[in-house]
Amino acid sequence: MSVTKKKPSVEDVDYAKNAVNSRLSPEDKIRYLKDMFRIRRFEQTALKYYTTGGSMGGFLHLYIGQEAVAVGTVSLLGENDHVITAYRDHGHALAVGMSMNECMAELFGKATGCSKGKGGSMHFFAPDKNYWGGHGIVAGQTPLGLGLAFAVKYKGLKGCCLCFMGDGAVNQGVYHESLNLAALWKLPVVYVIENNQYSMGTSMERSSAMKNCLAERAEGYGIAWDVANGEDFYEVRARTAAAIKRAHEESLPTVLEVDTYRYYGHSVADANAKKYRSADEIERFKTHHDPIRLWRKRLIDEGIITDKEADAMDADVKLEADAAAQFALDSANPEPESIFDDVYWEVDNQTDAGKTGRHFFGD
Amino acid sequence: MPLITYRKAINEALAEEIIRDENVVIIGEEVAQYNGAYKVTEGLWERFGDKRVVDAPISEAGFIGMGIGASMLGIRPVMELMFWSFAYVAWDQIINNAGQCRYMSGGLLHCPIVIRGPANGGTNVGATHSHTPENFIANTPGLKVVSPATAYDAKGLMKAAIRDNDPVCVMENTVLYGELWEVPDEEYVIPLGVADIKREGTDISLIAHGRAVLTALKAAEILSTEHGINAEVLDLRSIRPLDEEAILRSVAKTHRAVLVDENKPFCGVSAQIAATIQEKLFDDLDAPVQRVCSLDAPAIYSPALEPLQLPTAERVVKKALDIC
Numbered sequence: 001m002s003v004t005k006k007k008p009s010v011e012d013v014d015y016a017k018n019a020v021n022s023r024l025s026p027e028d029k030i031r032y033l034k035d036m037f038r039i040r041r042f043e044q045t046a047l048k049y050y051t052t053g054g055s056m057g058g059f060l061h062l063y064i065g066q067e068a069v070a071v072g073t074v075s076l077l078g079e080n081d082h083v084i085t086a087y088r089d090h091g092h093a094l095a096v097g098m099s100m101n102e103c104m105a106e107l108f109g110k111a112t113g114c115s116k117g118k119g120g121s122m123h124f125f126a127p128d129k130n131y132w133g134g135h136g137i138v139a140g141q142t143p144l145g146l147g148l149a150f151a152v153k154y155k156g157l158k159g160c161c162l163c164f165m166g167d168g169a170v171n172q173g174v175y176h177e178s179l180n181l182a183a184l185w186k187l188p189v190v191y192v193i194e195n196n197q198y199s200m201g202t203s204m205e206r207s208s209a210m211k212n213c214l215a216e217r218a219e220g221y222g223i224a225w226d227v228a229n230g231e232d233f234y235e236v237r238a239r240t241a242a243a244i245k246r247a248h249e250e251s252l253p254t255v256l257e258v259d260t261y262r263y264y265g266h267s268v269a270d271a272n273a274k275k276y277r278s279a280d281e282i283e284r285f286k287t288h289h290d291p292i293r294l295w296r297k298r299l300i301d302e303g304i305i306t307d308k309e310a311d312a313m314d315a316d317v318k319l320e321a322d323a324a325a326q327f328a329l330d331s332a333n334p335e336p337e338s339i340f341d342d343v344y345w346e347v348d349n350q351t352d353a354g355k356t357g358r359h360f361f362g363d
Numbered sequence: 364m365p366l367i368t369y370r371k372a373i374n375e376a377l378a379e380e381i382i383r384d385e386n387v388v389i390i391g392e393e394v395a396q397y398n399g400a401y402k403v404t405e406g407l408w409e410r411f412g413d414k415r416v417v418d419a420p421i422s423e424a425g426f427i428g429m430g431i432g433a434s435m436l437g438i439r440p441v442m443e444l445m446f447w448s449f450a451y452v453a454w455d456q457i458i459n460n461a462g463q464c465r466y467m468s469g470g471l472l473h474c475p476i477v478i479r480g481p482a483n484g485g486t487n488v489g490a491t492h493s494h495t496p497e498n499f500i501a502n503t504p505g506l507k508v509v510s511p512a513t514a515y516d517a518k519g520l521m522k523a524a525i526r527d528n529d530p531v532c533v534m535e536n537t538v539l540y541g542e543l544w545e546v547p548d549e550e551y552v553i554p555l556g557v558a559d560i561k562r563e564g565t566d567i568s569l570i571a572h573g574r575a576v577l578t579a580l581k582a583a584e585i586l587s588t589e590h591g592i593n594a595e596v597l598d599l600r601s602i603r604p605l606d607e608e609a610i611l612r613s614v615a616k617t618h619r620a621v622l623v624d625e626n627k628p629f630c631g632v633s634a635q636i637a638a639t640i641q642e643k644l645f646d647d648l649d650a651p652v653q654r655v656c657s658l659d660a661p662a663i664y665s666p667a668l669e670p671l672q673l674p675t676a677e678r679v680v681k682k683a684l685d686i687c
Contacts, residue, residue, distance in 0.1 A: 084432075116469035125468035132435060133468060140455050143425050147432020154388065154414070154438055174455070177425025184420065342470030343504050345528040353527055357556015357604030360504065361635070 015234035020241040036067040037317040045321035062264040063091035068291030070095040072236030080159025084132040087122035096131040100324035110331035139172030149189035160188040160247035168199025188247035193257040200266040201276040215257035230260030261285040364545040372514035376521035391443025428456035434476040444480030448494040461530040462505035479533035493662035501603040510534040512576035514544035519553030556604030564595030568613040571623035572599040582679035618649040628656035650686035
């Protein structure tokens with residue numbers, strides 16, 4: 001379970017043989033490759049429209065380079081398992097099964113967007129898929145994830161919440177409060193620290209005091225912790241499965257740190273994306289540690305897919321992303337009247353409570 | 364009708380709602396085994412047990428945020444803040460998560476959570492424990508806020524707040540917890556957004572919420588007995604949603620208004636009420652709208668001075684006489 005080094009010596013462990021991986025069918029494995037292709041192509045397409053201007057506003061935090069984390073972890077979830085994350089949320093949204101159309105349209109601020117154009121890039125939600133966003137304030141979602149786990153336990157269900165966060169979130173007070181409560185009340189939450197090594201432009205070394213790794217801080221709360229190599233899809237699944245099992249069977253939390261890397265800046269608006277780290281470093285990760293490239297190679301080595309088939313799948317996915325962009329472009333903007341919708345449940349549902357007293361002010 | 368305290372009235376509301384709905388859970392510091400820092404939750408833990416009444420560590424951002432997350436999945440947490448002043452360490456959770464998540468999701472989720480506790484000055488506990496953040500909450504579309512002045516209203520509004528499907532902040536008052544009022548045995552619910560005329564009058568409207576209502580009632584008595592002025596006292600009860608019609612009806616009748624508000628004056632609740640009155644009733648007014656708020660400095664500790672910092676009946680009377 002626990003490891004004592006930042007980089008555990010795991011080279012000799014073949015995670016493919018882990019029970020959660022050995023049971024995977026070739027179709028499952030190919031689907032996961034496609035899921036990762038979809039995230040990357042979706043974001044590359046979004047980036048194209050963001051940088052050409054006019055289509056999108058605000059922020060665009062890209063997940064490119066981290067795809068195996070969302071797809072690997074989410075691939076393990078059942079009907080009473082929930083997901084919540086921060087603002088780098090496109091990957092998780094697509095991994096839980098949201099459509100490219102609704103996500104792309106949200107980036108474009110259109111009425112057909114998953115949040116009707118009210119949330120934007122950072123706020124994708126799909127409660128019907130147990131996906132609770134999409135949150136903008138660093139670590140602000142960590143007690144919400146705890147609350148989802150509380151609700152699961154309160155209702156007597158066997159489930160958990162995977163609460164994703166970046167390495168920059170570990171120094172926020174509310175995360176530590178959440179860890180304390182998770183341990184104190186034995187809540188089935190898994191904090192997945194997606195450690196892409198930079199909190200905006202500040203490296204982990206410059207922002208976080210630690211002994212060996214970030215997850216190890218859980219030790220102080222008596223919480224189990226683990227570190228996974230995020231470039232290895234099998235390893236992500238194996239280590240996440242252990243945390244989920246702990247949540248399901250013992251109703252106990254886990255802090256799981258997954259080492260990963262983002263190729264783009266903190267957001268596309270990050271003017272210094274290539275200044276606080278070297279171009280060589282980025283290139284090294286792209287060449288040697290890319291999770292999609294590695295998974296694709298693995299499947300080819302296993303004889304499950306050919307290079308040509310993988311290329312064809314990727315090409316299909318790219319078409320899907322292009323079509324999503326077209327869908328977004330063709331979609332209508334939200335109506336001005338909709339500004340006052342979705343503020344209060346009681347007003348939206350025209351209940352007596354919603355019709356009593358003035359809810360909105362101004363003109 | 365039995366006389367019970369404001370504290371007991373809230374206690375009864377909580378107990379009744381725990382029984383009515385299995386998803387109602389009380390969470391807060393000292394709410395269970397200690398029986399509540401202000402004894403509002405007295406006896407509930409003994410009656411309903413660990414699952415329904417939960418002691419939280421001193422960790423407001425953590426447990427309020429947790430309650431908001433749980434509410435998204437259908438739990439109906441009633442979170443106690445020992446003081447609303449402590450909400451400031453949980454501000455991100457209350458404002459951004461409880462207040463904005465429904466909107467940012469395009470209405471895909473809602474947060475049926477109640478956050479309650481005392482929000483008042485007047486007990487010599489210094490500036491950090493004497494905040495009245497109802498104006499901040501009311502400034503946040505997505506949140507609702509009520510401020511009951513009596514035990515009757517506290518019970519009825521609390522029940523409505525717990526049944527509401529939006530986040531509701533209930534601002535109570537430690538000075539009122541021990542006050543007795545008539546509260547019927549039979550069940551009742553007071554809808555949010557309905558003001559209440561606490562005293563009928565014809566000459567001037569005194570408009571207030573929370574404990575300031577009692578200050579206004581005292582002032583009305585003085586105006587009546589010493590000055591022959593028949594003041595109406597309108598208790599807003601609910602700040603957002605706001606019973607704007609009741610305000611306009613009262614002022615249209617009396618043509619004069621003094622707003623009494625334990626908030627600080629700058630951007631306080633009464634500033635919004637004043638703006639509404641001048642905008643909609645300009646031609647009906649016989650005098651400028653006046654305000655009596657807490658004096659505009661941090662809450663002073665001095666037991667001799669703090670009562671003067673809060674609105675007093677004397678200040679209200681003076682303002683009323685200025686315009687009558």
